[in-house]
Structures are given as C-alpha cells and as structure tokens.
Amino acid sequence: MPLLDVNDLTTHFHTRDGVVRAVDGVSFHLDRGETLGIVGESGSGKSVTCYSLLRLIPEPPGRIERGTAMFDGQDLLQMSPAELRRIRGRRISMIFQDPMTSLNPFLRISTQLIEALQTHQDISNKDALKKATAALEEVGIPEASKRVTGYPHEFSGGMRQRVMIAMALITEPDLLIADEPTTALDVTVQAQILDIIKQRQNDLGTAVILVTHDLGVVAGTCDRVLVMYGGQEMESGTAEQIFYAPRHPYTRALQKTIPSLQTKGQELYTIPGLPPDASKPATGCAFFPRCPYPKNRDPMGERPDLVDLGEGHCWAACGYCDSSAPIESVLAKADEAIVDPLPVEVETAR
Amino acid sequence: MLKFVIARLLQGILVLLAIYAVTFFLVAATPGSPFSTERAIAPEILAQIEAFYGYDKPTSERFFTSLTNVLQGEFGPSAVYANRTVTQIIAESFPVSLLLGSLALLVALGIGIPAGILAAVKRNTWLDYIPMSVSMAGICLPTFVMGPLLALLFGLILNWLPVGGWFGPEFWILPTATLGLYYAAYFARLTRGGMLEMLNQDFVRTARAKGVPETTIVLKHCLKGGLIPAITFLGPALAGIISGSFVVETIFQVPGLGQWFVRAALNRDDFLVLGLTVLFATLIVIMNLLVDIAQVALNPRLKYD
Ligand SMILES: Nc1ncnc2c1ncn2[C@@H]1O[C@H](COP(=O)(O)OP(=O)(O)O)[C@@H](O)[C@H]1O
Ligand code: SF4
Ligand SMILES: [Mg+2]
Numbered sequence: 001m002p003l004l005d006v007n008d009l010t011t012h013f014h015t016r017d018g019v020v021r022a023v024d025g026v027s028f029h030l031d032r033g034e035t036l037g038i039v040g041e042s043g044s045g046k047s048v049t050c051y052s053l054l055r056l057i058p059e060p061p062g063r064i065e066r067g068t069a070m071f072d073g074q075d076l077l078q079m080s081p082a083e084l085r086r087i088r089g090r091r092i093s094m095i096f097q098d099p100m101t102s103l104n105p106f107l108r109i110s111t112q113l114i115e116a117l118q119t120h121q122d123i124s125n126k127d128a129l130k131k132a133t134a135a136l137e138e139v140g141i142p143e144a145s146k147r148v149t150g151y152p153h154e155f156s157g158g159m160r161q162r163v164m165i166a167m168a169l170i171t172e173p174d175l176l177i178a179d180e181p182t183t184a185l186d187v188t189v190q191a192q193i194l195d196i197i198k199q200r201q202n203d204l205g206t207a208v209i210l211v212t213h214d215l216g217v218v219a220g221t222c223d224r225v226l227v228m229y230g231g232q233e234m235e236s237g238t239a240e241q242i243f244y245a246p247r248h249p250y251t252r253a254l255q256k257t258i259p260s261l262q263t264k265g266q267e268l269y270t271i272p273g274l275p276p277d278a279s280k281p282a283t284g285c286a287f288f289p290r291c292p293y294p295k296n297r298d299p300m301g302e303r304p305d306l307v308d309l310g311e312g313h314c315w316a317a318c319g320y321c322d323s324s325a326p327i328e329s330v331l332a333k334a335d336e337a338i339v340d341p342l343p344v345e346v347e348t349a350r
Numbered sequence: 351m352l353k354f355v356i357a358r359l360l361q362g363i364l365v366l367l368a369i370y371a372v373t374f375f376l377v378a379a380t381p382g383s384p385f386s387t388e389r390a391i392a393p394e395i396l397a398q399i400e401a402f403y404g405y406d407k408p409t410s411e412r413f414f415t416s417l418t419n420v421l422q423g424e425f426g427p428s429a430v431y432a433n434r435t436v437t438q439i440i441a442e443s444f445p446v447s448l449l450l451g452s453l454a455l456l457v458a459l460g461i462g463i464p465a466g467i468l469a470a471v472k473r474n475t476w477l478d479y480i481p482m483s484v485s486m487a488g489i490c491l492p493t494f495v496m497g498p499l500l501a502l503l504f505g506l507i508l509n510w511l512p513v514g515g516w517f518g519p520e521f522w523i524l525p526t527a528t529l530g531l532y533y534a535a536y537f538a539r540l541t542r543g544g545m546l547e548m549l550n551q552d553f554v555r556t557a558r559a560k561g562v563p564e565t566t567i568v569l570k571h572c573l574k575g576g577l578i579p580a581i582t583f584l585g586p587a588l589a590g591i592i593s594g595s596f597v598v599e600t601i602f603q604v605p606g607l608g609q610w611f612v613r614a615a616l617n618r619d620d621f622l623v624l625g626l627t628v629l630f631a632t633l634i635v636i637m638n639l640l641v642d643i644a645q646v647a648l649n650p651r652l653k654y655d
Pocket of ligand 1: 020021040041044058277
C-alpha cells in the first residue's frame, strides 16, 4: 500500500468572475521514503494540489469538489477537522515558497519550532527547546543554541528556509510537502536547501513531495515526477523517463526552459504564450493554445486520455493532435518526436 | 530598553517645558486680568492684590518665578477662589476625573477589543455585521449627542439610572458609557482590521499546517500584531478621553477637573489654568510613553532606539 494515494483530486475556486479550475482531476501516489516531484509553470495548480491534501485552501472561495487522498489508509479529504489537525504537523508537514512571510515575525524562532512538538506530544519546555536547538544544528544553522531564541527578522532568506525545514521535520513526519522551497531564494543557496532536504530525508526516511517549476531540479532529487499544466496531469513517470524520454509536448517544452541547460549569457527560454486561464471552462487539451505541434484537433473536443506507456510512464496521449489515431501510431509518433528537436519555431513563425 | 525610556523621558520633559511656556505667555497676553471684577475696586487695593500675586513684576520675571514654583510642585493660589490653592482644587477633583477616565478606558478596551477580535474571526457573519454596524453608529454620534440621548433613554424614559451627580456607582454608569462606548467603537474597528490583516498572513497557514488549533492561532499568532493599530490609537484615545471628559462632566454634572478647566479659562484664573495644563500635559506625555513602550514590546522588529 502506498503511503499516499491521490485519486481524481479536483479543487475549484468559486470566485465572482466564475469557477477557477485550479486542480482538475489529478492522481498520483507516493511510497514511504520516496520523493515525488510536481513540475509545471506558475499557475499549473501545483500549490493548490499540495494545500488541498492538508485542506489548507481558503474555503470559501475554494472547494475540494471530488477525489480521494488516502494517507496510510485514511482519506485526508473526508477526515473531521480534529482528525486532520492530528495529521498536520505530526505525520505530514509542509514548507512554503516564501520563507520571509511564512514565519511569524512576532514570535521567537524557538516558540515556533517547538509548537508542533507541543501541539502533538506531551513534552516539557526544556526538552522541546533542546530538540529545537538540535533541529537547527541539523539544518546547518551556526550557533544554534544562541540563535534559537532570536526572531525571524534576524535571519536571512536562506536561513529562514532552513528554519522552516527544521520546524517541519522536528516531529519526524512520514511526509514532507515542500512547495517550491527554493524559488524565492538566491541561486547560490538553492542547491544548499535542496541538499539539506535530501540529507534530512535520508536520515529520517521521510517521503517528500517536491514542487518546482524547474524540471532540472527534479532530475537529481526525485524518484517520480508529475508534470502538471492547467490543473491537469500531462505526464508522469520516473525521473529518468520524464527527463530523458519525455513524451508530452508540454514536458518537452518545459525541458527547453531548464535554466542550467541553457547557454549562459543568452536570454532564458520561456514557453511562448501565457499559462492557461483556469477560469475558462476546461475542454480539450489544456496546452492547445501554446502547443507548437501541428494541430488538427478540435480545441473544444475531448480531453486526451491518460495512457500508460508501461513501467509507470503515463501521459495525456494527445497523439500530436490526432485523437482518432490508434495507440500504436501514437506511441510511434511520440518516439519520433523525441528524436526530433521540439519545433518551437513553428509557434514563432505563425 | 532603559536608554529608550530615558531618551523618551527627556523628550517628554522638553515637551512639557515648551507647553508650559506657550501656555504661560498666551495667558499673559490675554486681555483683562484675573482681578477685574464687576465691582469697582480702589486702584491702590488692586495694586496691592497684584503685588500679592506678583503681577507687579514684568512678565518674563513672573515666568521664571512661576516656573521655579511649579518645578517645586507649588502651583500657587487660585487667583479667583481666594481661599483655595490650585493643588487643593486638583486634589479634590482629579480623583473623580481619573475614575471616570479609567472606567471609560476600561469600557473602551474591554468591549472594543474583544468585539473586534470576534468580528475578525467570524468575518462576514452576523457576529461581524452587528458589532460593526453598531460601532459605525457609535463613531458617528459625537459625545454631546450620545450623552443626552443616553440620559434621556435610561434616565428619563426608563428611569433606571440617575442623570446627574457623582454619588456612587450607579451615577458612574451613564458618564462612563457616554465617554467609553465612543472609543470602544474605534477600538473595535481598529482591532478587527488589525486581526484580519494578521489572519491573512502566510504564517497563519504555516501554523495551520503544523496542526495548531484555531484559537491558539488567533491568540498566540495573531493577537500581538493584530493589536498594533489599537495600541497606536491608544495615545490619541487617551488624550481624547481626557478632553472628552470636559464635555461629559458638564453634561452629567460630574465634579471633576473638566468643569474647573472651563471655569478657570473663563475667569482668567491664571494659576489654575497653568496648573491644569501642566497636569493634563504630563498625563498625556506619560501615557504616550507607555504606549510607545507597549508598541516596542509587542513588535520585535521595532528596535529600542
Ligand atoms: N485563493 C484563490 N482564489 C482564486 N483562485 C486561486 C486561489 N488560489 C489559487 N488560485 C488559482 O488556482 C490556479 C493554480 O494556482 P497554484 O496552485 O497556486 O499554481 P502553482 O502553484 O502551480 O503556481 C491559478 O490559476 C490561481 O489563480
Ligand atoms: S493534444 Fe495537440 S495541442 Fe495538446 S499537447 Fe497534444 S499536440 Fe499539443
Ligand atoms: Mg505555487
């Protein structure tokens, strides 16, 4: 049994301007100790997916419409608030994108560090403080015993993210959800933070969901990867499959955007066009307006089916817009496409 | 912290000196004299009286004498109520005003802050709409309208409470309510705003992700920051309660300092005006210092210098 098994997760926001389909039928699973990467551009629904698991989306306007999220045999989406509170911070912890705003500026670091311990365990102040100091040492904060009583504003962004990691892991949870933990940080500290997460994960055997918009980060850190676009799964598989043998046009486009693989000094490549407007009704292929491949699909038609390519590799099998094509020819076409460079120019020429 | 307090104290003393000087020279420049009465007084007697109070000396000399006296805690005699000193008048009526002011402040904070917290936590429910509509009405009604209205309703129509005098707790209620509810309305709105801002912060999400119960989030994570607007308003509110008490004391015939202030100004009772000014200014300076200290204590990002 996987540690976490998410099925058909669907979270919408009912705003004044209409329904925002932030997450639209996403499924994935994760074993103990494993790392799952969730990749996609900004606005793909990665954060909302994570928040939905711990039911941290603002309700209203948000609402989890459908789906199950079985965590160790219990459905996170059906639990009572009290049951959920016993999971939050004890068995599932979370770190966030912006360490500057995610720590409470009015409370000491020590107070915030020991809070999860004291919420979930019967532990004395003294023991908790000892643990907090040790937790700071483990994430590489110098002079931890002195700094533990400081306030967040006395820490740099990178140091605050270390504090967040220490805080999330202090209860030794089964699952750590890290929502773009390095996006707000300097390039130089990004790798350090990822290393610390990885190292602590090895020490504690924690499973990790690592959200990022950089497919390059995923290659070195994750076992499995879920590529999301417009609140939907585009492709999923092992890190190798996604990184070395991507099938879906969106995954391939994402690969071109990896900063570390691009020629230095040139302007960073980004996929032309804007991320999808999640408030438009979802029909057909979400990537249609920006897809560089020849298109003869009806943009308002059916959504491409998720097709299993074997060995855990799945994709939204568009068959390069030929939805009537038999599965064999689709796979053949996809293989062709991997050989060809992604014809991005098609988009710019038109 | 000590350095901060000492610096602010020195600053306060300078402010008080400035206030004293300005008041003294304004009073001295006012036409008329404390000793002019309707009855004709023989010039030599008037000169005698003026000499007794030091008014035969040039203004600048009088200023330094009076300043020296005040610094020694000697506010002089009342120039109009011949047999009473300013200190006696203050000692008699200040406790009344202090009680009224403290009760009003207690009402303002004790009702305003919990109402504001509740409204923020239960926003967009009737626990938010009702207190906020009431407080809007409270803010719109000036004290001199609210006072008579309350007196009319609870004193004359319902006959529950006395509408004038100061002879026991039942006499305190209407003046306290008139003075306090107005500021309770302000504090409620400010607290609601501050708490709402805190409840929308990212760190609240962090706390929820840790499994922290909602009441702890409100009281431990949000209250400190959420009270900052209210604490900032505490300085002006205290000054407002003090000056508002002049009106309220007049409406409800409370024998406090407010009446004396008005009378002293009308009678040109120089020593009394100066004494009361020094008293009120000192109070406001001290309150503001306390407010500043409270703000620094609440917000770790503020440094003490
Ligand atoms: N509170 C909210 N109200 C309305 N729409 C929201 C809210 N939060 C997120 N969304 C929408 O959900 C979509 C997915 O957002 P998000 O999960 O934050 O994307 P990502 O994390 O992949 O950048 C976006 O279109 C965003 O505008
Ligand atoms: S279905 Fe068509 S538009 Fe969508 S990703 Fe495939 S090729 Fe591109
Ligand atoms: Mg995000």
